[in-house]
Amino acid sequence: MTAALVDGYDLVVFDLDGVVYLIDKPIAGAAEAVERLRAAGTPVAYATNNASRRAADVAALLSGMGVPAVADEVLTSAGAAAAMLAARFPAGAPVLVVGADALRAEVRDAGLVPVERADEGPVAVVQGYGPDVGWKVLAEASLAVRAGALWMATNTDRTLPSPRGPLPGNGSLVSVLRTALDREPDVVVGKPAPALFDTAASLAGSRRPLVVGDRLDTDIEGAVRAGVDSVLVLTGVSGPADLLAAPASRRPTYVCADLSGLFGSAEAARIPHDGAGAGGGEAGGWRLADGRLEGAGSPVDALRLLAGSVWNGGEPRAGSDEAAKLIGDWLG
Incomplete structure (x- = not known):
């Protein structure tokens, strides 16, 4: 059986807004993902820049949404600032x-x-x-x-x-x-400064944490500064166009449509896709040939392929109608 992406880590640190919930509404699948991690014995933590709630209030909010959490697992920028x-x-x-x-x-x-x-x-x-x-x-x-x-x-x-x-x-x-x-x-105080992630890892005794966030300029840059791997989920602020334009300081290790991607294979989420930097490669029905994307399949697979080309100085170019529509939707 192929190992899941999350199996390579001993702590998962979640951002909240845009990852687990949107203001006060849970994101589909978030509670199930956290429950699955807990069932597997994987520690979790929550690190948020939002200073409008205390740790206990955040834990209560999460629990009320069906996402299991206790105050000791929550790190807020308000608590860190006061300290x-x-x-x-x-x-x-x-x-x-x-x-x-x-x-x-x-x-x-x-x-x-x-x-x-x-x-x-x-x-x-x-x-x-x-x-x-x-x-x-x-x-x-x-x-x-x-x-x-x-x-x-x-x-x-x-x-x-x-x-x-x-x-x-x-x-x-x-x-x-x-x-x-x-x-x-x-x-x-908060992300992209690495303090919240460093504290979460220290409290959990983690040697290999994984950060999950929706923002390149805070969550992902913070993970890069902390020297840890990260997942960008496309359920919040940063979208495909932002990811394609991201400088090296804001590039995640993986990209997933949502938290269910944590339980797929690491290679199915790694960005860029192997071989894409040379202008070629294949992933999930998509093919990148001479820097042009063609085929059909998951938008995440297309994004992984195209990022390798764009991050190496190429342009987001389409070689098929399906690819042209997808790139047009991303770039407007």
Whole structure:
């Protein structure tokens, strides 16, 4: 029997938004995939840049969707940010919080004091996603940073996936301050920084973790920086066109349509497909000849073939009507 892709790893670290759920709706097959991993004895962890929920709340949300999880398996950028602030500043130091109540609670539990105004003398501004963040608190944060406060962002995701399409994420809110202050944050905590993945592996005692994500600019780049293998699933933000255009720093080890791909063979998901870099190769009914894609079959197989050619300087060219339609759908 052919080994499954996941069999080569001793920990699977899932991103959440776009991989396991879309805001508050589970993605089809996610619960079954996690259950299958647990039945096989494979440890799992969840690493999210979303700072609007605490670890226990995330675990409860997942459990309510039928995805088994406990708080100790969840790593959030909010918890990591609070821990980093507590390591830098003395207990009781005031911190201006831009974000949701979950981020304030993490700051408070770390022994620091959440404040709302620049005239309260905050030593730092910590900025995370919150659906109610508005001009007033951003103005206070701008004043505090100009007065010398450390500026920490939990993450810089430009968008959040949703059933209606991408929505503004924390990176979009960070860009407001970036424009007002004409500078970058002093510290960015979440992915693509490797800290969440490193922590997950350390806590699980993992020597060979696998990261599963939907974003090239956070999940996959973070895995590359951490020096671990990764899977891009096409259920969230990054799509085929993004993958074809990805620089080496954002290229995954594997690509799958969804989480069911974890249980197929590794070679059926590896990107690029062997031989595709030379302008030729075959996969699942598709053939790449002289840099042209022809045939018919799974879009993922076509993507694996074409990526090898494009990443080596070629153009996404079609050699059949089926390939032309597929490439047209990807590239618009």
